[in-house]
Amino acid sequence: MFGTYFRVGFYGSKFGDLDEQEFVYKEPSITKLAEISHRLQEFYSERFGEGEVQVVKDSNHVEKSKLDPNKAFIQITYVEPYFDTYELKDRVTYFDKNYNLRTFLFCTPFTLDGRAHGELHEQYKRKTILTTSHAFPYIKTRVNVLQREEVILIPVEVAIEDMQKKTQELAFATHQYPADAKMLQMVLQGCVGTTVNQGPLEVAQVFLAEIPEDPRLYRHHNKLRLCFKDFTKKCEDALRKNKTLIGPDQREYHRELERNYQRLKEALNPLISRRIAQLYTDLLPHTSARDSVNRSSLRRIEA
Incomplete structure (x- = not known):
């Protein structure tokens, strides 16, 4: 019942209506990225011809203008179920965390000069959150992505x-x-x-x-x-x-x-052990009793 999930994007006119569409695939829990990549490449190669299908090896944005218009491209990325903090209060058991899944996450490391990995002070991360049209488990093992949200983390x-x-x-x-x-x-x-x-x-x-x-x-x-x-x-x-x-x-x-x-x-x-003094000083010079309570709460949160 439970599985492993992959985000699959299709690029190229050969795919017809699938061009620039992305889906989340549910696979058996032991499935590796190499296995699903090989299977999909083999499946579409039978349809379009040997050598006509290529797999994009990274999870970066695909710039269609840089792709060969005569070929079909598939981008496959491992994704994990994603839960907001408030959801985790109710999703306690293993079953809870593998049922009614609509939101998935994958992360892409990058640096401003184009490299994937760099020194600590230059390492950024892009977190991509995908929302599907239906929740897993579903009658189909492939569900299309309705919404994509990206969050950039600074070093x-x-x-x-x-x-x-x-x-x-x-x-x-x-x-x-x-x-x-x-x-x-x-x-x-x-x-x-x-x-x-x-x-x-x-x-x-x-x-x-x-x-x-x-x-x-x-x-x-x-x-x-x-x-x-x-x-x-x-x-x-x-x-x-x-x-x-x-x-x-x-x-x-x-x-x-x-x-x-x-x-x-x-x-x-x-x-x-060194604190930033500015985080522990009053934000306003003149306060009422209620404002004083609010600032006290703020200091406790930041401490």
């Missing part, structure tokens, strides 16, 4: 999402039942390892070393700072949990994880 927002994801992975590995020591140690090593490229320390050094000049970035700066505080707390929880799971043969490895974490924490402390 500091990408960093915030990445740190939130690392923190969630740590929390999951720590509280997993039954406990899995190997999984927990693998996640911990990825978080506190000294050789991790673009790891937490580098993220903090890039985005928290200086207060941003643009006041519009103050909230992002503060949110990332709070993400790191939560991250360090989850690291400590994970280390405590790991200590209860290991045998005598892993004690030295655990001590090395603890040493790495202490070095990470010492390097992070001066970066995450």
Whole structure:
């Protein structure tokens, strides 16, 4: 009943009415991107001729003017069901998260100079949200896309999402039942390892070393700072949990994880302990009692 989902776009006059249309396909849960790409290319090649169908290899915008007008192009992208925060309160079980699905998400990393990936300070992300005409599960395995919405994340927002994801992975590995020591140690090593490229320390050094000049970035700066505080707390929880799971043969490895974490924490402390004063000052010089309560609530939210 449950499955894996792919966004499929068709480009080229050979497709007729399908030209520039996009659909969400539901496939068996073990289906890989390469499998559906091969199957669709083979299917349409039988209709249009060998060599007449090409698969677009990335998830960037397709500029039809740059495509060969004599060929047919298919763009296939893995997508995930997408839920607003309020929806997750009701979608608790595995069944809830795989039923009545109409909204799907895929992300495309990019830099302003055209590369897909770059340094932390130049890494952007485009989040594309698709809404289908009918909800899955449906009588058909292909449903057309009715609406497309795009959200661009600037580099500091990408960093915030990445740190939130690392923190969630740590929390999951720590509280997993039954406990899995190997999984927990693998996640911990990825978080506190000294050789991790673009790891937490580098993220903090890039985005928290200086207060941003643009006041519009103050909230992002503060949110990332709070993400790191939560991250360090989850690291400590994970280390405590790991200590209860290991045998005598892993004690030295655990001590090395603890040493790495202490070095990470010492390097992070001066970066995450500094607050932006402007976020904690009154916004208006003259206030009524009600305004004072509102500002107090605002400060609590931003703290």
